[in-house]
Amino acid sequence: MSGTLPPRKPSDPLAVPAAPLAPPAGRSRAALGLAAAAARGRFALQCCGGCGAAQYPPRDLCHRCLGPDLVWRDVANGGTVLAMTTTRISADPYFRQHTPWRSGLVQLDCGPSAVAHLHRDVAGGERVRMRLHLDKSGQGVMLALPAVDTPDMDADPMLRQMTCDPRGRRVLVTDGRTAFGRAMAQTMLDAGAAQVFCGIADAWKPGPTPPGEAVDLDLTDTASVRRLAAEFGGRIDIVIDTALHIRPGGLLERGDIVRAREEMELAFFGPLRLAQALGPVLRGRAGDGTHAACAWVNILSIAALAPMPGYTTNAAAQAAALSLSTGLRAELRPLKVVTALVGPLDDAWHQAVPPPKVAPAQLAAAVLRALKGGREEIVVGDIAQDVMNRWIDNPATLARDLASG
Amino acid sequence: MSRRASYQGVVAVAPVTIPYERYSIRSAHWWIGSAIRELARTAGIGPRDIDGLCVSSFTLGPDTAVGLTQHLGLSPRWLDHIPMGGATGVVALRRAARAVQAGDAEIVACVAGDTNNPDSFRRMVAGFSRFAADATYPYGAAGPNGSFALLTDAYMRAYGATREDFGRICIAQRANALSNPHALMKRPLTMADYLAARMISDPVALFDCVMPCAGADAYLVMREETARAMSLPAVTIQGTIERHNAFPEDPIQLRGGWALDRDDLYAMAGTTPDRIDVVETYDDYPVIVMMQFEDLGFCAKGEGPDFVRAHDLTIAGDFPHNTSGGQLSVGQAGAAGGYLGLVEAIRQLTGAAGGTQVANARTALVAGFGMINYDRGLCSAAAILGAA
Numbered sequence: 001m002s003g004t005l006p007p008r009k010p011s012d013p014l015a016v017p018a019a020p021l022a023p024p025a026g027r028s029r030a031a032l033g034l035a036a037a038a039a040r041g042r043f044a045l046q047c048c049g050g051c052g053a054a055q056y057p058p059r060d061l062c063h064r065c066l067g068p069d070l071v072w073r074d075v076a077n078g079g080t081v082l083a084m085t086t087t088r089i090s091a092d093p094y095f096r097q098h099t100p101w102r103s104g105l106v107q108l109d110c111g112p113s114a115v116a117h118l119h120r121d122v123a124g125g126e127r128v129r130m131r132l133h134l135d136k137s138g139q140g141v142m143l144a145l146p147a148v149d150t151p152d153m154d155a156d157p158m159l160r161q162m163t164c165d166p167r168g169r170r171v172l173v174t175d176g177r178t179a180f181g182r183a184m185a186q187t188m189l190d191a192g193a194a195q196v197f198c199g200i201a202d203a204w205k206p207g208p209t210p211p212g213e214a215v216d217l218d219l220t221d222t223a224s225v226r227r228l229a230a231e232f233g234g235r236i237d238i239v240i241d242t243a244l245h246i247r248p249g250g251l252l253e254r255g256d257i258v259r260a261r262e263e264m265e266l267a268f269f270g271p272l273r274l275a276q277a278l279g280p281v282l283r284g285r286a287g288d289g290t291h292a293a294c295a296w297v298n299i300l301s302i303a304a305l306a307p308m309p310g311y312t313t314n315a316a317a318q319a320a321a322l323s324l325s326t327g328l329r330a331e332l333r334p335l336k337v338v339t340a341l342v343g344p345l346d347d348a349w350h351q352a353v354p355p356p357k358v359a360p361a362q363l364a365a366a367v368l369r370a371l372k373g374g375r376e377e378i379v380v381g382d383i384a385q386d387v388m389n390r391w392i393d394n395p396a397t398l399a400r401d402l403a404s405g
Numbered sequence: 406m407s408r409r410a411s412y413q414g415v416v417a418v419a420p421v422t423i424p425y426e427r428y429s430i431r432s433a434h435w436w437i438g439s440a441i442r443e444l445a446r447t448a449g450i451g452p453r454d455i456d457g458l459c460v461s462s463f464t465l466g467p468d469t470a471v472g473l474t475q476h477l478g479l480s481p482r483w484l485d486h487i488p489m490g491g492a493t494g495v496v497a498l499r500r501a502a503r504a505v506q507a508g509d510a511e512i513v514a515c516v517a518g519d520t521n522n523p524d525s526f527r528r529m530v531a532g533f534s535r536f537a538a539d540a541t542y543p544y545g546a547a548g549p550n551g552s553f554a555l556l557t558d559a560y561m562r563a564y565g566a567t568r569e570d571f572g573r574i575c576i577a578q579r580a581n582a583l584s585n586p587h588a589l590m591k592r593p594l595t596m597a598d599y600l601a602a603r604m605i606s607d608p609v610a611l612f613d614c615v616m617p618c619a620g621a622d623a624y625l626v627m628r629e630e631t632a633r634a635m636s637l638p639a640v641t642i643q644g645t646i647e648r649h650n651a652f653p654e655d656p657i658q659l660r661g662g663w664a665l666d667r668d669d670l671y672a673m674a675g676t677t678p679d680r681i682d683v684v685e686t687y688d689d690y691p692v693i694v695m696m697q698f699e700d701l702g703f704c705a706k707g708e709g710p711d712f713v714r715a716h717d718l719t720i721a722g723d724f725p726h727n728t729s730g731g732q733l734s735v736g737q738a739g740a741a742g743g744y745l746g747l748v749e750a751i752r753q754l755t756g757a758a759g760g761t762q763v764a765n766a767r768t769a770l771v772a773g774f775g776m777i778n779y780d781r782g783l784c785s786a787a788a789i790l791g792a793a
Binding site for chain 2: 023024025026027028030031056057058082083084085086087088089090091092094095099101103104105107113114115116117124125135137139141142
């Protein structure tokens, strides 16, 4: 097998495109914890708070002591392949598109045995590194990788079903005007993107030239969004919405709803327009070819979880956008919807905010890592991580915590 | 000596098979009901004389044995529904025998039946168990082929079994099936055919897999004197075992629960493996047959490959095994697959096996294995039956 990524091939106009299928999605509620861990790039299993046993598959009580206190904890990700198979005949339409498909039984270093997808460089009877990945149904699945990196291991077709490497793909960055949008576009080009389109809302205004190809796109204008979808929709594999519009201002001090309406326009209605125009097109190409449409990235403020002092109405718009992003994730499968929650940006609108702040290249690098790793939920910047940690610790106290500064 | 009460005075009679069909437009209710009608006809009684009913089926949903009583107009005073797949035949016998022995029922009909339409097997596999839906089906949706491929691969690595070794089991069963008019597989199988068959889920190839079909199997359990009064040829129950989720700490299944309980089985029956005339194992895949040979004491652990090389498993051979052809050649009619060996053993011991009859069969061992809930079969069972 050649290791390198297949070159992007122009689609054959005579061929019937591969349908955008997804693997079996039904799971128990307990097993959804695998997806939650996979979305964040963690290798976590259910562990018993009583006796400490790690268990798999997920259960509703500890299989060793019947204790009820099960918590998802990061566990050692080493394992040994006990048995393997190559499935050539599958009952499921998605897997029939992708057979032969390799899987195996891996004894995890933390105790249980797990059926796992096998990377093509795993030969059997050997040590492996385990990961949890989101499959095309958005469910968390076990994946066994070689113990040490192998040449071009990212090109494994099975792994590519779980990841969204921009290499060879065509990317739309919605706002090429800001330093964040430009850095995002440049990072995608540097990562081997076949093409990057940068949206420009107001081409008549002087401004820096974005990397890649500038295209007209005003997210506040339905006609503009539809024009873009009609012209470029069939040529976009990854959407990165960088139009993060954050302006300071408390709820009372503004005195009217003009600014709040602008915030909702850009944070909520803009992405909604874009999703309605482009979403169906991308979803329809989610199974097609070597570089199928695969991801939709929404850059949001961590304030979506709870208002930051001085940015109240903005936080409300961000909360709406986060809800929209979560809903889009369910409707856009088999594409991945990546939600990047960022801390204060290092831009002119955050002059009064003390560091640490998120720099353009930092955000772009984090999004690239998420795409290549197949993650759906990332937090960017120390402030955002701090807020997220507080939210995980106790969502009920976060808003009061932030309000008290 | 086993401290368990014997099954003395209780017998199994009237083995019934509703001939299998690859696909059927009938329901499980039809197949099970047809088997009960055939049981009554064989015993010369009316369906309502059956006062105990034990049912197993994968495709009866949303009904259970309860709904079946009204559907079929039966009013049993003892009712059981056993969801143990390939272990149901033996387990039903255990349950029914105790009910009869205790006087809770006089005549218990034990029935397993399933229908099969072109998509029912896929749907059954997709929703087979919670662990299957959570942790095996999303990994290629290979169903039992994939699960047994892993068990076969592990067994081959551990004990050096080859595909030829598994082929010997499949080929002998096909030879047996040619004497069974009910077998769906009608053509001889050669080693060359076996080895050349396409891979389904490596190392499991086409002839290692059973063919899902529709069908039903059944028998009656009653007191010995009742059977005599009805002039029904009967078999005695000399010993039985069952076990669930044996050896949970084994990282992969290389042995089944029989290994835990076989001493109890032979002690209860007062016999030894070398005195068994006919062996009916559960054979959804040949690897599990080899495991049963070992775990039931016909050879030591890991010697399964040598055992099948050294013995002739056909009807006329020195180790008559799965004499009807087994599921591999008769077909797998869902839960009825767990009855196939048992009804065949009753036929063998009552001289009713027709073309598959083993000469002088006096003692038979029937083993069951069921329910790949996640990575291994959880239910194991076995019974030793004797000619009356």
